[in-house]
Amino acid sequence: MRTKDFKNFIRPFEIGELISCDTFARVVESECDALPVGAAVMGRQGWQDYAVVTPGDVKVVADDYTAEEWMTALSSPGQTPYLAFTQKARPMPGETLVVSSAAGAVGSYAVQLGKLGGMRVVGIAGGPEKTAYVRDRIGADAAVDYKSGNFEEELAAACPDGVHLYFDLVGGRVSDVVSEILAMRSHILLVGRIAANNSTTPEHDMANMRHVWSRETTMHAFSRYAYAELYPQAVERLGALLRAGRLTMHNVVLDGMEATPEFLNQKLAGRHLGKVLVRYADENGKRI
Ligand SMILES: NC(=O)c1ccc[n+]([C@@H]2O[C@H](COP(=O)([O-])OP(=O)(O)OC[C@H]3O[C@@H](n4cnc5c(N)ncnc54)[C@H](OP(=O)(O)O)[C@@H]3O)[C@@H](O)[C@H]2O)c1
Structure with missing residues (x-):
């Protein structure tokens, strides 16, 4: 949607601009008590290895759901x-x-x-x-x-x-x-x-x-x-359904920053079932 100059509710990307998307990440360095090292955070940090953020840019999320659950059923x-x-x-x-x-x-x-x-x-x-x-x-x-x-x-x-x-x-x-x-x-x-x-x-x-x-x-x-104030309610209800085993989904997890544009093309062309997620780092924060 944002690669076209169509009349839309959101402006198109400009050439060279960071591509934004929902992200799940871990804090690796911190100068702020609200974002302790190791905390899981979600935001829209886009296609990049590291981001410098303030507490207002991200939401700290509980570790009682997996990264995949946070990025799919709960997002x-x-x-x-x-x-x-x-x-x-x-x-x-x-x-x-x-x-x-x-x-x-x-x-x-x-x-x-x-x-x-x-x-x-x-x-x-x-x-x-x-x-x-x-x-x-x-x-x-x-x-x-x-x-x-x-x-x-x-x-x-x-x-x-x-x-x-x-x-x-x-x-x-x-x-x-x-x-x-x-x-x-x-x-x-x-x-x-x-x-x-x-x-x-x-x-x-x-x-x-x-x-x-x-x-x-x-x-x-x-x-x-338009319903951002209802996101916590949605997470609570969808989380309860997940816990009760009443929601399921197939996720495709692909690796690598350089291949991400190709993964996006594959998704839009219908190659994959369910949600396509791309991983840029392993559990220890090492670049994939
Ligand atoms: N309103 C909102 O708040 C909101 C929020 C999130 C997403 N969205 C929108 O919801 C839509 C779905 O997003 P998603 O992430 O769930 O994508 P998606 O459905 O996972 O992926 C795209 C799928 O569209 C199908 N497709 C591609 N071209 C088609 C065509 N010409 N006719 C019919 N189907 C076609 C393909 O599946 P097949 O192999 O089955 O063709 C492809 O797998 C997007 O338009 C997105 O912008 C809206």
């Missing part, structure tokens, strides 16, 4: 659907939830939280390995491959009562197909626009707004950043 991937479902459109038991990019980082948690909310969940993902993961590992009732020749028919067959809630991470053609089978007074959560961000010529979507109008559908644009 953006878990928090985004948790906050979207609690603040914008609640899962309704028995109704049908459709999640796009369902095998991805955020989508995997949207599927699981939708199931925990009692919904019938249908995940959309690219290819048989990803649809098997969505159905068999994270518990969707059905999974549909948007790259198959019969996407439209297969999605309609998986949603016999129509789509009551659409958790949309991609837009583009996938969303046009979903719009055809919206239920009356349904809801769309606009959470991501991968199809537009992932292309030099953004795919247009919701080409036929007549479907939204005729089903009296409500569309909710959602940004997690």
